[in-house]
Amino acid sequence: KQEVTQIPAALSVPEGENLVLNCSFTDSAIYNLQWFRQDPGKGLTSLLLIQSSQREQTSGRLNASLDKSSGRSTLYIAASQPGDSATYLCAVTFDDYKLSFGAGTTVTVRA
Amino acid sequence: EAQVTQNPRYLITVTGKKLTVTCSQNMNHEYMSWYRQDPGLGLRQIYYSMNVEVTDKGDVPEGYKVSRKEKRNFPLILESPSPNQTSLYFCASSLYKAGNTEAFFGQGTRLTVV
Numbered sequence: 001k002q003e004v005t006q007i008p009a010a011l012s013v014p015e016g017e018n019l020v021l022n023c024s025f026t027d028s029a030i031y032n033l034q035w036f037r038q039d040p041g042k043g044l045t046s047l048l049l050i051q052s053s054q055r056e057q058t059s060g061r062l063n064a065s066l067d068k069s070s071g072r073s074t075l076y077i078a079a080s081q082p083g084d085s086a087t088y089l090c091a092v093t094f095d096d097y098k099l100s101f102g103a104g105t106t107v108t109v110r111a
Numbered sequence: 112e113a114q115v116t117q118n119p120r121y122l123i124t125v126t127g128k129k130l131t132v133t134c135s136q137n138m139n140h141e142y143m144s145w146y147r148q149d150p151g152l153g154l155r156q157i158y159y160s161m162n163v164e165v166t167d168k169g170d171v172p173e174g175y176k177v178s179r180k181e182k183r184n185f186p187l188i189l190e191s192p193s194p195n196q197t198s199l200y201f202c203a204s205s206l207y208k209a210g211n212t213e214a215f216f217g218q219g220t221r222l223t224v225v
Binding site: 031032034036041042043044045046049089091093096097098099101102103104 | 115144151153154156159161167169170201203208211212213214215216217218219221
């Protein structure tokens with residue numbers, strides 16, 4: 001069964017610290033991987049999309065890496081801010097038809 | 112502004128009363144899908160559509176129907192809602208296929224069935 005796992009489920013850091021969020025998946029034959037942000041009561045916002053042929057993607061303070069052979073992706077958020085507090089979801093495309101989501105990591109950045 | 116719009120945002124209904132949640136996108140995307148999000152279960156796909164008049168079941172289709180008569184619209188229909196369909200629902204779209212390109216999500220519809 002193709003599964004996506006995110007550990008830890010929750011993370012609390014002081015402002016300014018770098019955030020490291022982990023995502024693992026069971027099948028290395030993926031099309032791509034996306035990181036999303038979800039704020040309470042809100043929809044999902046796409047942060048980064050990494051195609052299967054890529055090793056990493058960067059956008060501002062965000063950097064996501066992809067290692068298909070080990071079934072892992074890591075999202076780095078540099079110099080965290082209270083506004084980064086949210087739930088971060090990893091989604092993997094194993095086929096053309098759906099995104100398979102992890103359960104998410106809820107991040108709290110303390111001022 | 113590129114967006115996926117769902118309506119209503121909040122809905123409380125009674126068991127058995129048919130309802131429709133609308134979803135519309137303004138990006139000319141071919142692919143659209145519906146997910147439900149439940150505590151402890153994460154997001155699970157209900158139905159998806161690869162294009163007009165092309166729909167198929169996702170992981171949890173029981174109790175739901177969809178239609179795709181126009182490219183921009185993909186309504187979710189609950190013919191006879193039950194309490195176990197109480198959930199947070201999201202509509203999503205992308206240019207082609209499921210995650211081939213960036214996925215855009217609606218703001219969500221919180222449904223309560225009593």
